[in-house]
Every structure is written in C-alpha cells, then in structure tokens.
Amino acid sequence: METQNQLNYNRIAEAIAYIKENFKSQPNLDDVAKKIHVSPSHFQKMFTEWAGTSLKKFLQFISIEHAKNILKEEKATIFDTAHETGLSSTSRLHDLFINIEGMTPAEYKNGGKNLHINYSFAESPFGSILVASTSKGICSMAFENYEETAFKNLQQKFPNATFHKKLDLIQQNALFIFQNDWNKLQEIKLHLKGTDFQLKVWKSLLEIPLGSLSTYGNLAHKIGNSNASRAVGTAIGKNPVAYLIPCHRVIQSTGNLGEYMWGSTRKTVIIGWEGVKTFL
Known part of the structure; x- marks a missing residue:
C-alpha cells in the first residue's frame, strides 16, 4: 500500500513529466493540477515542497533551456525561438532571459560577443x-x-x-x-548572472559573517523556503565567485563540512583561517 509520501512523490513525478512534454502550450497551475487529480492550491504547495520552486518558475526554467538550445543554431531568429518555445511574443522571451540569465536573448546568442x-x-x-x-x-x-x-x-x-x-x-x-x-x-562590485533563486541564495551567503558557519537548511529557511535545502545546495554549487561569495561557510547539518567546488581540503583551510582572523 502506498504511503502518503510515496503518493505525493508519484504525483509530482507525473506533473513534471507532463510539464516537460507540454511546455510549448505553457500549461498553467489549473491545467497541471487537473492532470494529477488534485486541487490547484494543494498542488501548488506540494510542488513547491518537492521541487524547491514554484510551478511557474519550473516552467520558465524548462522553457528557457529549450530556447537556449534553439538560439545555439546559427540560423535561428529571436522570433522563431519565441514561437518554438510556446511564448506569445519576443518580448516575453526577452523578459524570461533577463530574469533568469541576466542577459537578453541576443546577448546569449552572441555568447558575450560585446562583453x-x-x-x-x-x-x-x-x-x-x-x-x-x-x-x-x-x-x-x-x-x-x-x-x-x-x-x-x-x-x-x-x-x-x-x-x-x-x-x-x-x-x-x-x-x-x-x-x-x-x-x-x-x-567590491559584482557582475553576476543567474536565476532569481540563485541570486537570492548568493545574496544570503554574503550575509554570513566572517568566522561564522551556516547550514543548507538554515539558508533555505532564511530565503523563505525551508524545504529547499537541496535546491540551495545546487545554487551554491553554481557560485561563480570563489571566496568573495562565501559558499565555504556553509556546512551540513550533521557538522560535516561537505563538498566545495575548489576542493574540500581548501574549504577546511579557509574555515580555519577565518576562525583565527576573528580573534586577531
């Protein structure tokens, strides 16, 4: 007999599969909730808990990944990309890229050509x-x-x-x-591009004081989504600026230091060095 936890997981898996197959029609909350036979309000809460983001944001991520693949083709135009992604206009595609990638579709297509x-x-x-x-x-x-x-x-x-x-x-x-x-x-000025969620996580890292440590769970709670520890960890792993954005100050709730993009040994050394500096 399925537990409630297993049932919810199966529903979310079905919802994600449906979104991936039908993203070009840009299904809304009611469409997906109806597909898995739950109320829209219950589905919204359940999806956010399991996926670590809202249905709207997840659909945007799926859409923009498809758009990015199209834009990599030399002959693809911005209009064609918007149409093939299921967006009603090039302005919607533009807004999507600005909000998630921090650049316009043309800038993405050029790969930073004017940068x-x-x-x-x-x-x-x-x-x-x-x-x-x-x-x-x-x-x-x-x-x-x-x-x-x-x-x-x-x-x-x-x-x-x-x-x-x-x-x-x-x-x-x-x-x-x-x-x-x-x-x-x-x-110190930063020029970062990332999703709204990634930027929110990176901002929260900047608020961890020198010599202090936090956990993935604490950061998830701080940004307003206590169930998004895994998504927080993924965003931390995408940090493009070593040390200045102090992802090294985040450890596991068990006390283990956890992984670090630039090596776990280096992470240990940095934490120790900062701990000493706070007493000088």
Whole structure:
C-alpha cells in the first residue's frame, strides 16, 4: 500500500513529466493540477515542497533551456525561438532571459560577443586564483593551480567575449580581502548572472559573517523556503565567485563540512583561517 509520501512523490513525478512534454502550450497551475487529480492550491504547495520552486518558475526554467538550445543554431531568429518555445511574443522571451540569465536573448546568442573582460592571476593564502571583471564588477573568481586551465574555464563561461590580461581597479579592490583590509569590502562590485533563486541564495551567503558557519537548511529557511535545502545546495554549487561569495561557510547539518567546488581540503583551510582572523 502506498504511503502518503510515496503518493505525493508519484504525483509530482507525473506533473513534471507532463510539464516537460507540454511546455510549448505553457500549461498553467489549473491545467497541471487537473492532470494529477488534485486541487490547484494543494498542488501548488506540494510542488513547491518537492521541487524547491514554484510551478511557474519550473516552467520558465524548462522553457528557457529549450530556447537556449534553439538560439545555439546559427540560423535561428529571436522570433522563431519565441514561437518554438510556446511564448506569445519576443518580448516575453526577452523578459524570461533577463530574469533568469541576466542577459537578453541576443546577448546569449552572441555568447558575450560585446562583453569585454579583464582578467589576472594572483596568489592568495589558499593558492593561485584567477579574477575576472567587466566594467560593472567581478564576474568570475576561481582557485586554480594552472593558469592555462583557469583561462580555458573562463572562456567556456563567456565563449565570445573579448579578453584582456589586465589587473584593473575592480580586481584590486576584490583582492584586498586577502590582505585583511576589511574596510575595502564596500568597494567590491559584482557582475553576476543567474536565476532569481540563485541570486537570492548568493545574496544570503554574503550575509554570513566572517568566522561564522551556516547550514543548507538554515539558508533555505532564511530565503523563505525551508524545504529547499537541496535546491540551495545546487545554487551554491553554481557560485561563480570563489571566496568573495562565501559558499565555504556553509556546512551540513550533521557538522560535516561537505563538498566545495575548489576542493574540500581548501574549504577546511579557509574555515580555519577565518576562525583565527576573528580573534586577531
């Protein structure tokens, strides 16, 4: 006999499959709820608990991934992409890209063609680091032992951007953080692109004080969705700016340090280093 938990899981799985198959018709809450035989209000609550986001946001993510694949085709136009994604106009496609990708459809199609990025390499207490910036702020920061590998990874993030190996003032202000010049923190500017949820998670990371730790569950609660611990972990794993956005300060509720994009050993060292600095 199915437990209520299993029944709800099966309903959500059916709903997700239905959305993926029918996203071009942009089904609404009532459509999907009717498909799995529950009331719209109950389905909205159940879907948010299981998926970590609303039905509307999930549909947007499915739609934009399809649109991105179309835009990668050289002959695809913005109009064709909107039509093939099931959106009623190019303006809706534009709004979708701005809200989720932080750029217009044309900018995505160009792969950052008109974007100018300065980058440089520096030494930190935790190893070599690549820091990259646009005119708006830091767009990437990554620990990497090999400069060639680090630069290739940066190019993959912005395939058509123009790169200049140059240390600018934006980067210098960011690197002051490793010199204990905490008074410079307000001068650090970030240029990030991500979903609304990712940006909300990254913002919450910035609010964890030096020398303090938080958990995935605490962050989920802080952003208003206590059941989204797994989704929070995924967003943290997408953090494009090492150390400045302190994802290293998030650990598991069991006390285990957990994974870290730039190595669990480095995470341990950073946490220890920050703990000492709070007593100096």
